[in-house]
Amino acid sequence: MSENRQRIWAPVLILVALVILWETLVTAFNIQQFLLPKPSAILGNLAQIVVLGGSASTGESGAEPSLGNRFFVVLPAGLSPETEENLRNSRWVEFPLAGRSVSVAPGSNLTPILAASWFTLKEALGGMAMGTLAGIAVALATTRWTATREALLPFAIAANSMPIIAFAPIMNNWFGIGNPFSKMAIVSVMIFFPIMINTLRGLISVDSRSLELMRSYAASDSEILFKLRIPNALPSLFSGLKVAGALAMIGAIVGEYFGGPRIALGVFITQEAALFRFASAWAAILVACLIGITIYLVILLAERLALPWHPAFRA
């Protein structure tokens, strides 16, 4: 139990330490924000901690104290009624601390970033579903036809090492830049090969004794497929899915770099960068990373549930 807790806390502590180091270094060396924004500036786009009634304002010299885009904001009491009203309406929580009021509120760019993420996530998942289904279907089909497989597998392996993302502009042309299907298409092609190759490997690399056992019962090809080959292929299918999960968000976002609707995450990132709003671009990238990690964790969980017998989960 305590060992488990340690496993979770160790990386969290390292992460926090790194973020603090990053913040101090950027401040100390006065690094320009287009090179590397401070983590606090990045996080400020997503969420803000606002302390009201602090004695010192953090450098806001204007007559009208504003919330700005920073992660941690300390303001003197007496905001304009308008600003205060806004904060009261939007904040998630408010609690008193040492005579001051602490609010946790969404950052100014949270809504557009979440909307864009949702749009791009749908592209990624749609592409992943299509690529996975196609990969499994082709793997199943070629299990039966050994000759076809032997002829096609070298091409599949070659295609798998090609930078398929390079076709993104072409897909944009084919299906229309604003059409989410153009991004789903590029994602599904990227994902097709790892899924297909991994599934096929699992379907054909069946232990010869296990096959002999089936033969001794005069099992039919379809019985061998369902009772031996498919269960045998599940672990490598899941390895393929983990690769695919990492590729899906990459494919969708990079596809959007080549053009897409304004609502897309890749387009949001390029536009913010073009407008020198680097902290907000980094915030969008951060959310994309979190989504990628979540997809991976979901696949991991599904694997655990689907393969309780797998060597990786042996206690």
Added chain:
Amino acid sequence: MTEPVVVLENVDMIFGEGAADQVHALKKINLQIQQNDFISLIGPSGCGKSTLLRVVGDLIQPSSGDAAINGKSARQARLDQDYGIVFQAATLYDWRTVAKNVQLPLELMAFSRSERDRRTQAMLELVELTDFAAHYPWQLSGGMQQRVAIARALSFEPSILLMDEPFGALDEMTRERLNLELLNIWRKTGTTVLFVTHSITEAVFLSTRVIVMSARPGRITADIAIDLPQPRNSETRSNVRFFELETEVRDALRISEGGREAGSAPA
């Protein structure tokens, strides 16, 4: 006399024929097995016992010679699901629990659900693994896995049982108990058993005939009828005749081992 269950005529098995590393595993095997025979194959390691079993079970085709089973080809017998095989390695499916592994042939042979459950239950009781029905193979010791494989082979009462050192990984007590259980099943169901073992005692105790094979290329060097009274039980082991037969098998083995040099001359 009824038609023999297994007839092997001049069976030769050469692996990788023509290649530099070809192995002449079986040479001129002639063997007839009658209905309800219990035949043990005994011989030095690598002499072709498993290969012979696989030829009978139609898992490999002999290089030359014929195998007829129940009056038909070995292939037809396999398609008719006449065989229950226990391999030298347990060969369980990792993704199936113990109970599900035992059920595999029952599923393939379209037994009803209730019948499947009943038989699985009975077989697990027989091999004393009832408490492990829901475990996965990796949670079992080697001997327990082998017992699951035995339960699986017996579950559908095949007309021919091919068993490749099924009790090799078991402790002495379990082995003796399962020996008696196997004889029980054999008597009750009237199956024909072809049994590979390295134990002379086990071979003599179980069998109606013991076939002794020589080192490569595997040939049959002795065919010893075991005329001990049936049913066999713990008294059988103290029978004077039991010791005589043990000695006879041991001598036959020694002679066949002695022939190793002559027998393994390049083909």
